[in-house]
Amino acid sequence: MRSQKQNHEVKGFQVVEDACIWMKAGIVPFKMCDNVYDCRTCPFDKAMQKKMTAIRHLESRGDGTALAEKLRTIYKWHPRPCRHVLTGRVDGPRTCVLNYECYHCEYDQMLDEEDLNGFSRKPAFSLAAGYRLARGYYYHKGHTWARFGHGGRVTVGFDEFLVKLFGIPSTISIPPIGTGVKKDHAAVSFSRRDKSATALSPVTGTVLAVNTKAQAHPEIVHQDPYHDGWLCILEPNMPKRNHKGLFYEKESLEWTDGESQRLLSMIGPEYMDLAATGGEPIDDVYGSFPEIAWETLAEKFLGT
Structure with missing residues (x-):
């Protein structure tokens, strides 16, 4: 799991080094x-x-x-x-x-x-328990990500674990432009039929742009959460401190692997064995295992 003593500066998207x-x-x-x-x-x-x-x-x-x-x-x-x-x-x-x-x-x-209108380059990926994690992104314990870009702006979205956990949403509600959001507080909500949940913001800031395409077509977020399915862009408050408490690179892989183990233990031992052999993650956990309550998944993995 994440080392408490590790200290590093914020990495910018597509920035290979920390050099000025x-x-x-x-x-x-x-x-x-x-x-x-x-x-x-x-x-x-x-x-x-x-x-x-x-x-x-x-x-x-x-x-x-x-x-x-x-x-x-x-x-x-x-x-x-x-x-x-x-x-x-x-x-x-x-x-x-x-x-x-x-x-x-x-x-x-x-x-x-x-x-302010998204970004053109698709990220490279690493795998943890079969889940993709975009390299260079920071990950929040509530399964949202933050991409620190040029000019200090931060793009925010859902990670692949979240979209596979809850399946394709019916609606996504993103705070409108000008709204202030706080790190570790409710920010983006989504629903599936009569169920709804809210994800926590990975950083504190003001909404500068909203991905209206993703709002109109929520399936995009499920299909491509790290690129076309981004949610909003923030002007952060104190960007150098915003990354504290987030997972990055190796620690994000270790954390995701631990989250996968927690989920599989809820589903059953046969899936623990499947994961050990390198099986693909379940694409729609809630839809495949309705006996696991939506509220339970939201509480245990989103922290809401």
Whole structure:
């Protein structure tokens, strides 16, 4: 199970390392990102922006610096790679033409708009007891996930364990844009015929976007919970603290394996044996075993 002493920084989606983009660009020798790649609110980034403005002024006067040549050595395909290439958000090559002044870059704004309308790349997966877990996502004990993205925004959804536990929902109710949600408190509700349940929010924040397609077609959440079936995007409060208490990578696999064992012990010993041989998880536990009450499943696995 999860180690209480383990400490790590928040990983951004598709960000391979924790290195600051200024370190990745070779401009500073060593600096780790501690602001979930939210450069707009980072004091270090603001200081570097000032420095780069001064350097650009010198270059325009012909005084020149070693910076451009250094970047050409590191990135042979162009001297100033876009920060979104450096963090793995987009594929290169792509040159920064605004001296890393992202706040008035149309391309940067376009990517932020895409963030508010879902995301294009399907995640890679790891397996735990046959359940898929998207790599790079954080998992809440109530079986919701959080994907920390660029600009500090957080995408939220259900994990595969939850959607297989309750089957295809009839309705999904997501808080409207502008609503505040709190970590470990009720957030997204769903129903199946005359039964309903509520899942807890993995982070605290304000709803910026809602997946209306998933609301209109709840089967999408069941079919693709980690990508097309995302639920909402939040502007988090204190994003660096929001990840505390969430499961990540190896600990999320160990936790999911434990949850699977708890579920199988409720179903019966024959399914414990099936799981031991590598059998697939049951796709609709509630529909397959109506003798296990909906309320029991919600209490034991959602904490509601």
